Amino acid sequence: MSHSAATPHSSVTVRFAPSPTGYLHIGNARPALFNWLFALRHGGSFILRLDDTDRERSREDYADAILRDIDWLGIKPHRFERQSLRTAAYDAAVLRLKQAGRLYACYETADELDRRRKRQMARGLPPIYDRAGLRLSDAEKAALEAEGRKPHWRFKLDETAGHVTWDDLVRGHESVDIGSLSDPVLVREDGSYLYTLPSVVDDVDMGVTHVIRGDDHVTNTGVQIQIFQALSDFVPVFGHHNTLTTASGEGLSKRTGALSLGSLAEAGYEPMAVASLAVLIGTSAPVEAVPDLVTLAETVDLSMVSKSPARFDPADLDGLNAKLLHATGFAAVADRLGAMGVGGGEAFWNIARANIVKLADARGWWQVVTGPLVEMAPADAGDAPLLAAAIELLPEEPFDGETWKRWTDAIKAATGRKGRALFMPLRLALTGLDHGPELAALLPLIGRRNTMDRLGERLRSAAAAE
Ligand code: GLU
Numbered sequence: 001m002s003h004s005a006a007t008p009h010s011s012v013t014v015r016f017a018p019s020p021t022g023y024l025h026i027g028n029a030r031p032a033l034f035n036w037l038f039a040l041r042h043g044g045s046f047i048l049r050l051d052d053t054d055r056e057r058s059r060e061d062y063a064d065a066i067l068r069d070i071d072w073l074g075i076k077p078h079r080f081e082r083q084s085l086r087t088a089a090y091d092a093a094v095l096r097l098k099q100a101g102r103l104y105a106c107y108e109t110a111d112e113l114d115r116r117r118k119r120q121m122a123r124g125l126p127p128i129y130d131r132a133g134l135r136l137s138d139a140e141k142a143a144l145e146a147e148g149r150k151p152h153w154r155f156k157l158d159e160t161a162g163h164v165t166w167d168d169l170v171r172g173h174e175s176v177d178i179g180s181l182s183d184p185v186l187v188r189e190d191g192s193y194l195y196t197l198p199s200v201v202d203d204v205d206m207g208v209t210h211v212i213r214g215d216d217h218v219t220n221t222g223v224q225i226q227i228f229q230a231l232s233d234f235v236p237v238f239g240h241h242n243t244l245t246t247a248s249g250e251g252l253s254k255r256t257g258a259l260s261l262g263s264l265a266e267a268g269y270e271p272m273a274v275a276s277l278a279v280l281i282g283t284s285a286p287v288e289a290v291p292d293l294v295t296l297a298e299t300v301d302l303s304m305v306s307k308s309p310a311r312f313d314p315a316d317l318d319g320l321n322a323k324l325l326h327a328t329g330f331a332a333v334a335d336r337l338g339a340m341g342v343g344g345g346e347a348f349w350n351i352a353r354a355n356i357v358k359l360a361d362a363r364g365w366w367q368v369v370t371g372p373l374v375e376m377a378p379a380d381a382g383d384a385p386l387l388a389a390a391i392e393l394l395p396e397e398p399f400d401g402e403t404w405k406r407w408t409d410a411i412k413a414a415t416g417r418k419g420r421a422l423f424m425p426l427r428l429a430l431t432g433l434d435h436g437p438e439l440a441a442l443l444p445l446i447g448r449r450n451t452m453d454r455l456g457e458r459l460r461s462a463a464a465a466e
Contacts, residue, residue, distance in 0.1 A: 011042070011043065011045070011209075012038065012039060012042040012043070012044025012045070012209050012210060013044055013045050013046075013047065013206065013207050013208050013209050013210070014035040014036075014038050014039050014044060014045075014046055014047070014209070014210050014211075014212055015035065015046070015047035015048070015202075015206065015208050015211075016031055016032045016035045016036070016046070016047075016048055016049070016070075016075075016077075017049040017050075017051045017199065017202075018032075018050065018066055019050070019051040019052065019054060019057070019058065019195070020050050020052050020062035020063040020066055021054060021057040021058055021059070021062060022062060023062060023065050023066075023069070023260040023261070023262055024065070024066055024069045024070075024260065024261045024262075025252050025259045025260045025261065026244060026252070026261065026264065026277070026278050026312075026314075027243060027244035027251075027252035027259070027278075028261075029073060029261060029274060029275065029278040030214070030241060030243070030244055030278045030279065030310075031212060031213050031214055031241065032070060032073065032075060033073065033075070033275055033278055033279050033293075033296075034241055034279065034302065034305075035212045036073075036075045036293065037279065037293065037296060037297040037300070037301075038210060038212055038239075038297075038301075038302070040294060040297040041297045041298075041301065044209070044210075045078040045079065046075065046076075046077050046078055046079075047077060047078065047079045047080070047081060047206055047208070048066075048067075048070060048075075048077035048079070048080050048081070049080075049081040049082070049083065049202060049206075050063055050066065050081070050082040050083065050084075051083050051195050051198070051199065052082055052083055052084045053083050053084065053192060053193040053195065053198055054192070054195075055084075055192060058084070063082075065262055068262070069261035069262060069265075072261065072265055072271050073261070073271050073274070073275055074271055074272070074275065074292070074293050075293075079206075081202065081206065083193075083198045083202065086198065086201075087193075089202075089205060090193050090197060090198050090201055093197060093200075093201045093231055094153070094186070094187065094197070096230075096231065097155065097186075097230060097231070100230060101156065102155055102156045102230050103153050103154070103155055103156070103186065103187075104131075104133050104134050104153065104154055104156060104183075105133055105136070105141060105151035105152075105153055106129075106132070106133030106151060106152055106153070106154050106185075107133065107136070107141070107144045107149045107150075107151055107152075108132070108133075113129070116130070126180060127182075128180070128181065128182045129154070129182035129183055131156075131183065133154065134156070150189045150190070151189070152185050152187060152188050152189050153185065153186055153187040154182075154183040154184065154185050154186065155183055155184050155186050155196075155197070155223070155226075155227060155230075156183055157178050157181060157183050157184075157223065157226055158178065158226055159178050159179045161178055161226070162177070162178065162179070163176060163177050163178065164176050164178055164221075164222040164225050164226060166221070166225065166235075166237075166238055167237075168238055168240055169210070169212070169237060169238065169239030169303070170215075170239045170240055170242075170302045170303070170305045170307070171215070171218075171239075171240055171307055174218065174221075174238075174240070175222075176218065176219055176221065176222025176223075177222075178222060178223075178226070181219070181222070181223065184196055184223050196220065196223065197227060199224065200224050200227045200228055200231065201231065203228075203236055204228065204231060204232045204234065208236050209236055209237065210236055210237045210238075210239065211236045211237070211238050211239070212238075212239045212240075212241065212302065213239075213240060213241075214240065214241060214242075215240040215241065215242055215307075216243055217240060218240050221238050221240070239302045241282075241302065241305045242282050242305060242306055242307060242308060242309055242310045243309060243310065244281065244282070244309075244310050244311075245309045245310065245311050245312070246311070246312070246313075247311055247312070247313050249309065249311065259314060261274065267358075268321075268358035268359060268360050269317055269321050270321055270324050270325065270359070272289065272290060272291060272292060272293075272296075272324055273289060273317055273320040273321035273324050274317065275290075275293065275296060276288065276289050276290045276296065276320055276324075277312060277316055277317055277320055279296055279300060280296075280299070280300060281310045281311075281312045282305065282306050282308075282310020282311070282312075283300055283304045283305050283306060283310075284304045284306070285299055285300045285304055287316065287320070288320070288323070289320040289321070289323040289324040289327070291324065291327065291328075318357050321357055321358060322356065322357045325353050325356055325357075325358075325359060326353050326354050328353065330345070330346040330349040330350070333349065333359060334349075336359060337349065337359070337362060340359075340360065340362070340363050341363070341366075342362050342363055342366040343366065343370075344366060344369060344445055347441070347444075347445065348365075348366065348369065348445055349362070350441075351438060351441040351442060351445075352365040352366070352437055354437065355435075355436055355437050365436065365437065368431045368432065368433070368436065368442075368446075369442065369445045369446055369450075370450075371450055371453075371454070373431065373454065374432065375432045375433060376428075376432045377428060377432075377434070378461065378465065379425075379428070379429075379458050379461040379462040379465055380425070380462060380465065381463075381465040381466040382462075383425040383458075383462050384459060384462040384463055384466070385415060386411065386415050386417055386422070386425055386426075387425065387429060387455055387458050387459040387462055388459060389411050389414045389415050390407075390411050390429070390455050391452065391455045391456065391459065392414075393407060393410040393411055393414065394407060394448065394451060394452060394455070395407055395448075396448070397447070397448045398444075399443055399444040399447065399448065400444055401440060401441065401444070402440075403440075403443055403444065404439055404440035404443045405440065407443075408422060408423070408426070411426075423439070425458075426439070427439060428458070429454050429455055429457075429458035430442070430443070430446060430451060430454055430455075
């Protein structure tokens with residue numbers, strides 16, 4: 001049975017619906033962002049919904065962390081909902097399904113179901129629930145309940161529909177063979193709801209027009225389309241993106257600690273580096289550092305998402321983070337640099353940014369400017385004459401962008417040194433490092449006095465090495 005993708009709603013409404021049973025990781029950022037980008041593209045609204053019907057596994061600290069992580073990514077939900085506050089709506093839907101003969105009580109224990117499945121498989125049959133519950137008489141049900149059994153409730157799939165099909169925003173024509181599925185349990189013995197029904201009830205009540213989620217939900221969608229049809233005359237459009245796997249092909253679980261959004265933030269990654277990787281990997285768009293979510297929304301859409309798993313390498317985050325910072329203007333980071341005690345204003349940022357992977361690395365370069373120098377390879381005795389000439393010829397202040405060239409030209413003329421033999425000893429003396437920002441730009445920030453002190457110290461160390 002097929003349904004059309006037409007929506008009665010004038011605008012787009014999407015939702016990201018995590019269960020607060022763990023911390024969000026980079027793989028969960030993918031559906032969150034695909035939904036947000038879709039809303040941005042279409043001027044739609046975005047609902048953040050906590051699927052927290054599992055009372056045992058849901059935790060408030062996870063819920064808080066989800067809100068924090070979503071905000072950190074730059075997603076600003078228009079509406080916030082939690083399923084634990086909407087039980088009355090689900091109870092009403094249960095009543096309607098029962099009245100329509102689509103929800104029936106079952107009394108098997110998990111063990112009994114397991115044994116039944118094993119018997120079916122041993123006989124070469126598919127392990128599908130045999131609908132025994134549907135055939136129980138009222139007297140049999142009463143007897144089971146007298147034994148102390150409580151029912152769980154299954155949705156009666158309409159297997160006469162054959163395949164449920166839809167036009168998927170990512171996967172194109174998609175279909176699920178209803179006859180190959182067991183009637184899904186919607187309500188547990190203790191009366192609590194599994195995710196399947198509340199999700200549909202919410203999507204209907206909240207006017208969700210597009211359900212964008214991972215391809216691990218494709219089969220659910222076949223089932224949920226039948227629940228939509230049983231409860232409403234509206235079925236949303238679906239899009240199932242591929243899910244992130246590690247390079248070795250493993251899925252990411254909520255327990256993948258180091259890749260949780262919280263730990264990536266703590267490790268100093270920029271949200272847009274994480275967002276760029278989380279979205280662009282496994283699409284036909286190149287994986288590059290995109291500066292903001294609006295640009296990302298213009299760069300990629302669901303039709304560019306591949307059907308095969310998106311294998312990603314967390315190490316790619318470093319390169320993306322570095323590229324992002326290299327292209328970041330001072331104004332965007334001024335406050336954060338200030339809070340880290342990094343001075344030097346725009347002039348310093350413009351030379352430091354090409355030499356950092358994470359923003360906090362700017363601190364190290366700022367210390368190179370202000371001193372004291374932390375790292376220092378031993379000086380080479382043969383450099384003593386060069387260092388002496390450098391001290392002798394260091395121009396008076398003010399220093400500007402030309403000072404370095406004037407100075408090193410003079411040293412070259414006096415010592416005959418050139419190229420690396422000229423520049424490396426000076427770089428080591430001035431910064432303690434054999435790499436780093438352009439010295440022409442760094443010299444005015446280091447200033448004459450620091451430069452003089454460092455050259456003097458280096459000369460003493462070169463002399464001591466003789
Ligand atoms: N709570 C579900 C999950 O985290 C939501 C899936 C959906 O978007 O419908 O997988």
